[in-house]
């Protein structure tokens with residue numbers, strides 16, 4: 565089997581603490597945790613980061629803190645990917661494009677080349693995202709070692725239309741970097757589980773831990789398989805979680821319960 569069609573994907577999720585507004589500390593901590601993940605006995609094929617890991621939700625200072633064109637963060641991620649020959653789903657960062665700020669994910673292949681960029685399309689009004697950020701305009705899919713994956717960020721998982729669109733486009737894995745806080749742990753687990761079961765796809769969700777102001781982030785990063793079985797789940801501490809995806813399982817599950825063949829799209833309200 566060639567490098568671009570592996571039977572399994574070993575995943576490492578970086579369930580990090582994020583210091584609000586402290587870009588340097590966050591860059592250093594993230595790189596240290598990524599290096600640790602890369603040196604594990606089973607070398608990961610893919611490393612996944614949480615949402616807005618460069619700045620946290622420092623929205624009142626986001627114009628000054630956001631990374632211009634994502635240059636600093638993406639060059640760190642690209643360099644890491646190339647040095648270790650590990651693919652990176654770079655969570656998301658606050659990115660400045662002209663005077664607009666986006667919540668953007670970058671994905672790098674083993675050569676450190678950017679293979680995808682996704683900007684969060686559903687902005688979370690409970691945290692005033694829409695007052696400070698611009699919404700992305702596109703859904704995004706990409707390949708990791710020949711396995712097709714789709715991008716989503718945090719609040720996006722409340723919109724089943726997005727993961728269904730990605731699954732219909734062939735995605736077998738949904739990535740979900742997040743900063744999802746208490747008290748909505750039940751929503752987080754249930755929504756992730758539902759996205760996995762209804763789309764018969766892997767869900768790989770990386771949430772931050774720690775406290776910003778009076779908001780506590782609970783971690784509980786998860787890897788869920790296409791049957792809805794939990795392969796890995798974090799606690800509330802900073803940690804690295806690992807799990808292995810089997811490229812054949814989504815097709816096997818879709819063969820057993822042929823949800824995609826049984827759809828009645830002509831009857832659905834669009």
Ligand SMILES: O=C(O)CCC(=O)C(=O)O
Pocket residue numbers: 688691717718719720722743744745748751
């Ligand atoms: O939907 C939620 O409850 C949390 C979403 C969120 O925190 C975000 O999108 O940043």
